Amino acid sequence: MKSLGNTRRSFAPWTDPDATPFITFRNVTKTFGDFTAVDNLTLDIYHREFFALLGASGCGKSTLLRMLAGFEKPTSGEIILDGQNIAGIPPYRRPVNMMFQSYALFPHMTVESNIGFGLRQDGMPKSQIAERVAQMLKLVKLEQFAKRKPHQLSGGQRQRVALARSLAKRPKVLLLDEPLGALDKKLREETQFELMDLQQELGLTFVVVTHDQEEAMTMADRIAVMSHGEVIQVATPAEIYEAPNSRFVADFIGDVNILEGKVTASGNGRVELAGADGLTIRAASGEIPANGVSTGFAIRPEKLRVDRAAPADPGVNAVEGEVWDIGYLGDMTVFHIRLANGKVLKASMLNARREVEDPIVYDEKVWVSFDETAGVVLRD
Numbered sequence: 001m002k003s004l005g006n007t008r009r010s011f012a013p014w015t016d017p018d019a020t021p022f023i024t025f026r027n028v029t030k031t032f033g034d035f036t037a038v039d040n041l042t043l044d045i046y047h048r049e050f051f052a053l054l055g056a057s058g059c060g061k062s063t064l065l066r067m068l069a070g071f072e073k074p075t076s077g078e079i080i081l082d083g084q085n086i087a088g089i090p091p092y093r094r095p096v097n098m099m100f101q102s103y104a105l106f107p108h109m110t111v112e113s114n115i116g117f118g119l120r121q122d123g124m125p126k127s128q129i130a131e132r133v134a135q136m137l138k139l140v141k142l143e144q145f146a147k148r149k150p151h152q153l154s155g156g157q158r159q160r161v162a163l164a165r166s167l168a169k170r171p172k173v174l175l176l177d178e179p180l181g182a183l184d185k186k187l188r189e190e191t192q193f194e195l196m197d198l199q200q201e202l203g204l205t206f207v208v209v210t211h212d213q214e215e216a217m218t219m220a221d222r223i224a225v226m227s228h229g230e231v232i233q234v235a236t237p238a239e240i241y242e243a244p245n246s247r248f249v250a251d252f253i254g255d256v257n258i259l260e261g262k263v264t265a266s267g268n269g270r271v272e273l274a275g276a277d278g279l280t281i282r283a284a285s286g287e288i289p290a291n292g293v294s295t296g297f298a299i300r301p302e303k304l305r306v307d308r309a310a311p312a313d314p315g316v317n318a319v320e321g322e323v324w325d326i327g328y329l330g331d332m333t334v335f336h337i338r339l340a341n342g343k344v345l346k347a348s349m350l351n352a353r354r355e356v357e358d359p360i361v362y363d364e365k366v367w368v369s370f371d372e373t374a375g376v377v378l379r380d
Contacts, residue, residue: 004238005241014046014222022047023079023081024078025064025077027040028041029075030074041229045207052222059226060226065098069096070090070091073087081094082095095172096175097171098174105162107151111142111147114150115161119132140163140164141160142157142164159191163179172204180210188215192215213252217241227248232248233246243376244378247378250378256298257301258297263291263295273297280315281375283377289377295378301346301347301348303375306360307369321340321365321368323337334348335348
């Protein structure tokens with residue numbers, strides 16, 4: 001069976017009907033006065049999973065995380081953790097720890113004192129605290145910074161201290177609320193892979209809240225895309241990107257072109273849509289809409305081909321347009337191509353070579369084409 005995109009690891013307990021979820025939100029609702037932050041939400045997360053809650057500000061993702069941590073109580077519904085209903089259990093009694101975006105380090109304490117703070121609060125013997133702190137310092141590669149204070153560290157180092165402090169108590173679940181938001185782009189990308197490696201090494205369950213699509217796509221085993229307190233789709237990063245279950249998810253994740261059309265024929269796992277400008281879209285589709293239904297067809301910019309010459313069958317999955325804008329991004333070039341009806345398609349082409357003999361330029365007439373399996377017919 002072919003997979004959609006690359007898979008990070010073979011770990012996939014959500015595909016096993018006999019697997020028991022480690023965390024379950026069951027019909028959870030959270031209201032603040034007249035505002036519903038989380039709306040009758042049901043969601044399963046599995047042991048050792050790196051799970052991401054992704055959505056725009058105000059979608060309910062942080063509220064969900066805070067309910068799991070115990071900082072907020074559900075208005076209704078249940079939250080089950082490792083087989084136990086955690087309603088009424090205070091945050092400090094739950095087997096979870098939370099790492100905040102601000103890191104919340106104590107400025108007057110050294111790195112090792114910050115890491116050991118929770119252990120001292122729990123009354124752990126000093127010798128065991130010293131041993132655990134040393135383990136954590138080694139884990140996050142900060143041994144030589146043990147005696148420094150937070151203001152003497154870089155942003156990335158402070159992030160590691162906060163991570164080590166969160167892990168020192170060995171929680172069953174680590175909750176991360178926008179953990180990389182304060183880092184610059186390059187350091188954020190490096191830290192994403194470090195977090196992935198650390199999570200697999202420790203064998204813990206990580207639940208991360210983020211509005212950064214690239215961050216969620218890079219780190220997570222699965223992503224829950226949220227909107228207005230509801231989960232719209234839960235799937236692996238590749239499935240979210242290549243097979244969005246709705247127009248909302250297709251439009252929210254990455255760049256996408258959405259072409260409108262009406263179903264004119266279907267059969268043998270394929271659908272034909274009559275689109276604007278006489279364009280006929282022929283696409284492979286798991287779900288076959290009924291003839292006459294108007295629907296959308298989503299296709300990513302990198303799936304489009306841009307050529308001067310017309311394809312062999314210019315009436316199917318191909319349309320002529322004019323180059324409206326060109327953006328050179330180093331690794332790729334982005335073309336905005338205006339069609340006869342005024343719609344603009346976005347296409348991206350990899351710059352595999354440094355030199356181009358005859359580059360496409362502004363105002364040129366070009367053909368945009370794509371394969372039958374390149375896009376997805378949308379349900380709504």
